[in-house]
Amino acid sequence: MKKKEFTGSLNKKTVEQFHRLMPTSAVLNEEARKWLPGGDSRSTIHYFPYPQYFARGEGCWLWDADNRKSLDLTGNHTSLILGYNHPNVVKALREQLELGACFPGPTKPQVDLARILCERVPSIERVRFCNSGTEATMNAIRAARAFTGRHKVAKAEGAFHGTHDIMSVSIRPDPDSPDTGPAKNPKPVPHVAGIPGHTFDDAVIIPYNDPEGSRAVIEAPENAANLACVIIEPVMGAAGMIPAEREYLQTLKEICAKHNILLIFDEVITFRLALGGAQEFYEITPDLACFGKMLGGGLPLGAFGGSEKIMSLFDPVKHRGRPPVHHGGSLNANPMSLVAGIATLEQLTEETFLQLEKMGDSIRASLQELLDKHSSVPARVTGAGSLFAFHFLREPGKVTNYRETLPHDRELQELRHLIFLGLLDEGVVMDPRGAGCLSTAFGSEYLELFRRAFGRVLERINQENN
Ligand SMILES: Cc1ncc(COP(=O)(O)O)c(C=O)c1O
CATH class of the missing domain: 3.90.1150.10 (Aspartate Aminotransferase, domain 1)
Incomplete structure (x- = not known):
């Protein structure tokens, strides 16, 4: 049977x-x-x-x-x-395909899209490209850890920032479980199996849209001096397109500045709110920002960026060929994704x-x-x-x-x-x-x-x- x-x-x-x-x-x-x-x-x-x-x-x-x-x-x-299938995106892809889909070195479209991002997005002075939103948040978090020399990372309960370990925590926890903790002070809960135990020592969970609850968590003695970054989505997508209140984002910015914690905006979805993303929409600039989804006009593309000072962590020229953060990827900044992204952003x-x-x-x-x-x-x-x-x-x-x-x-x-x-x-x-x-x-x-x-x-x- x-x-x-x-x-x-x-x-x-x-x-x-x-x-x-x-x-x-x-x-x-x-x-x-x-x-x-x-x-x-x-x-x-x-x-x-x-x-x-x-x-x-x-x-x-x-x-x-x-x-x-x-x-x-x-x-x-x-x-x-x-x-x-926007005609300009299709045309750009056809033309690029005739020339080649990937190369062993950088191409002009990378310069062009980087310039567009730096000119449009308030917080971006330097940017790097990767293949997905997941890679963007992973690299931004790594940069924050390298820059601050700290290990902890705070994210909001219910937020999805990609599939790497530290972000695979408290995405859809069951609040009725004792492991999940109270609403104002949620505990990190695994979203998937296979995450090493030490990840939970580094993950700090904040309540979304609760300025004082988040302040209490971030400023707890075990967190404030150990947090490398707070990563936040200005509109929380996975939990059902929940916009942050401006006061909430402003409070996070103030708390982060006070404790030398980097504020990361995950703009993978919210880049579609304004020419300069949610940071323009809310008039609040983070230290680092991550992009994906619409950036590639339908092709795999991610990006992360921030001030010249933070992003110089990736700069081999400034570090005698040994940048503190190595960022590899055979298909990073491939011209197919870049030209689709440029053709998209040019329409907006x-x-x-x-x-x-x-x-x-x-x-x-x-x-x-x-x-x-x-x-x-x-x-x-x-x-x-x-x-x-x-x-x-x-x-x-x-x-x-x-x-x-x-x-x-x-x-x-x-x-x-x-x-x-x-x-x-x-x-x-x-x-x-x-x-x-x-x-x-x-x-x-x-x-x-x-x-x-x-x-x-x-x-x-x-x-x-x-
Ligand atoms: C806010 C946010 N960040 C990051 C990601 C991960 O992006 P990707 O699916 O390109 O890895 C997603 C994907 O849905 C997302 O919604």
Whole structure:
């Protein structure tokens, strides 16, 4: 007898609906699982019963393996600020491919993109390129440790900064577990297996959007003199696009300055808030900043940078050929990623970001209105700029940190998944966790399509439950 497949919290009807919508994805997933654990290489986007396979994208539209066309609200999870296949990005990539995809030395596009970043982002005087957001935060943290000679690193509970050890802590902890500690003084909890024990001695967890709680943790005698850096996302993406309050970021900056701790902004997602990223949006400059996702225009690219003084740690010229921090990588600053990044950033102006924010405000207000009207469970829409997410709550309330998005209990998760699935049925792709983002490929007519689809899905779920 065939063993029953685990399908998360989905019921039989929902799984059947999935098979009906995307039969080819089912076949591909079945085949993929013979060769890849779980059938994929990205744990962060796995969902049950299996993921939709995509074949093509253009603007804000996606076609899946069954050639089903859908409106896309993910932009590959905030990576594509111009949408899919922007003609300038495609042209730049074609031209570069003709010349060569990688070389044993630096290329002009590296100089050009570095100049753009240094000119646009307030805190950046010098920058280095890598291949992902993970590498960017890993190198920025290493730089902070080398610069300060300290070992501890503080991050917010619920924040995701990539998959390296020190950041694989307290991403989605269970607050009901005694290991997780109280909301104002959370304890580091492993997010994955395989992290060496000493990592937890170095990880300090702060409560997001809680200036005084964070101050108490950072200034605790065992932390203040040992912290190399505080890394923070100005809008916490993984917990559901939760914007920081300006006062919170300002307080972190003051505490860090007081104790000679470096403040790192993880701008992997928030670079899409303004020409100069979240630091321009909030008018607060960190010591170091990390970039990824949209920076590469759809190709793998990360970057980290800061003042000339800190970044000179990587400079062999200033250190007689032996810089304190070695930063290698065979495909670092490969010209394919760089030209895609340049073509992307060249399309963005102050006006573009204002337009994205206006569309973001509009979609956030509409979703809140629809949820207030149709949802039997209290719901909150969060976000900033082109980013948005909705949260179902047990009690009406605000969402300013990870714990306020909880409980992620089965019933609420199922409801969120039903919306995700209902949207798929309507031809709309969204992050299954209820988050989304807009790109410059969106216009008011597409926002309206999304609004209507979202409303119909909520109405249908209501009817089915009554
Ligand atoms: C805020 C933030 N930082 C870092 C990362 C890691 O980036 P990458 O997936 O390119 O390694 C992510 C990825 O989702 C992210 O959202």
